């Protein structure tokens with residue numbers, strides 16, 4: 001039986017929690033196995049930046065590993081075993097919560113499927129024990145849905161939500177097939193009485209079930225969101241201006257588009273070749289991981305490093321209140 005994992009950030013029994021549970025209930029009705037995690041119940045510490053996860057994979061042909069021992073292992077196992085992921089976060093200051101970002105950093109490069117697949121291939125070729133290589137389940141095709149929840153009455157107080165929420169699915173290569181933004185939550189005592197949103201959550205569940213039942217990859221990854229959006233890959237509307245003529249970039253996919261105004265409306269054209277190199281796809285991730293593998297400088301190359309850093313060591317010691 002296919003498994004759906006729901007992850008909600010934010011308060012217990014509040015809007016986000018209930019919205020994810022509503023989508024999961026619909027998945028269960030469709031005969032899927034469901035699992036639920038309220039992220040704020042887990043103790044997950046900040047990434048320290050040691051990069052041992054990546055270093056282990058690129059140099060040792062092994063798993064790489066994280067020295068932090070906390071509840072991330074619970075989340076990790078749930079992510080590995082699921083076939084679909086539904087994630088929702090409240091909006092805190094226009095973005096997902098701090099805990100959401102902490103989880104994304106811990107998933108970050110360590111779960112990047114291009115690092116994992118290459119390390120697995122190289123390790124197997126060198127006759128390594130498969131259990132000492134990246135988890136095979138990381139390479140399984142999975143689908144996902146992203147849900148953003150904001151109290152504000154205007155959508156522009158949720159500005160960075162959906163683009164940022166891709167951080168949780170991006171490195172694992174989970175194909176997002178649905179996305180929903182609920183704003184104005186504070187106009188309702190609780191989402192449970194907002195029929196339109198509750199029905200849309202049931203639709204998220206049906207969309208996930210539909211994707212999991214698909215027989216072709218095209219059908220599986222078909223976009224099921226309400227709007228096509230500006231970027232044809234991630235379906236978000238955010239753009240970065242490149243200041244080189246008409247060039248713009250999708251900040252989620254990292255791909256270039258050309259902006260034009262036709263009949264008074266903004267249109268952005270992303271070429272087929274640019275779309276293919278989106279970092280949501282394997283090719284885009286491989287471009288990045290190859291760049292890191294071939295261009296990042298190994299330590300030990302600056303002979304007088306200690307001397308160069310000495311003046312900074314005791315300069316401006318950490319501020320403490322009087």
Ligand SMILES: Cc1cc2nc3c(=O)[nH]c(=O)nc-3n(C[C@H](O)[C@H](O)[C@H](O)COP(=O)(O)O)c2cc1C
Pocket residue numbers: 009010011014015016017090091092093094095149150151152153157158183184185186
């Ligand atoms: C620290 C903080 C910052 C917030 N910032 C925003 C914001 O920028 N935009 C917005 O729409 N709502 C904002 N809200 C409101 C929450 O998104 C809203 O209350 C939401 O329903 C919380 O989700 P929950 O009910 O599942 O806990 C903020 C709430 C908190 C606690």
